[in-house]
Amino acid sequence: MKDTFRHKGLRKILVDNLREKGIRNEKVLEMINQIPRHQFLDNAFIQFAYQDKAFPIGSGQTISQPYTVAFQTQLLEINPYEKVLEVGTGSGYQSAVLIGMEANVYTIERQKDLFKKTKDFLPQLGYNCNFYYGDGYKGLSKFAPFDKIIVTCGAPKIPEDLILQLKVGGRMVAPIGSGDVQVMHLIEKMSETESRITTHGEFVFVPMLNNKNNGN
Ligand code: SAH
Secondary structure, eight states: OOOOHHHHHHHHHHHHHHHHTTOOOHHHHHHHHHSOGGGGSOGGGGGGTTSSOOEEEETTEEEOOHHHHHHHHHHHTOOTTOEEEEEOOTTSHHHHHHHHTTOEEEEEESOHHHHHHHHHHHHHTTOOOEEEESOGGGOOGGGOOEEEEEEOSBBSSOOHHHHHTEEEEEEEEEEEOSSSOEEEEEEEEOSSSOEEEEEEEEEOOOBOOOSOSOOO
16 A cells, blocks of 8 residues: 555644644654554555544454544653553554654554554564563563553553553553543652652543453
């Protein structure tokens, strides 16, 4: 699937739209402008790729809405070379944004089909990171601590294991809530025992599933 002038034009409009909705981080906006989101969608949805909406990606999952991706990434305050854990690889679009921001990305997915598909697909676009299959609710203790952690599925409560895997001074962004909507939480780890928690509005996510590895 080519990246045409039309696609590029649609991305510019999307970026203007995100700017109007309050996204201020220029590097985040630059990534949205660069990454061909239409290539992450099933053919049936390609024409909707540059609307600010979530879409199905198979295995009952969705690619997050561009605004949500931009908002979460902005809250993380990514700096180059930081080690970032992403829970919920999904289509790999959010991973691509993080990689584009020069983060060293570790991403974990619990749906085997999606894990395999994205592990093959993302490097083909030139985005390289570390892919894992498993339960991201428990994090990736082997590679901890992380500078930043981003959760891209709705967790019923703040995953304590993930806070443990965050560096002191690190930030975690996670949508929390088990109903139809989640509240975006920012957890700033102040010391080994203290975190500052703030909330940043309501969003809709697919639920985080924590009891098995292969939801297929
Ligand atoms: N970041 C993705 C968003 C995908 S939706 C993107 O940009 O496309 C959320 C993803 O989280 C789904 O793929 C779902 O399978 C995955 N997920 C749900 N529970 C999980 C868990 N416990 N561990 C890892 N991934 C999980």
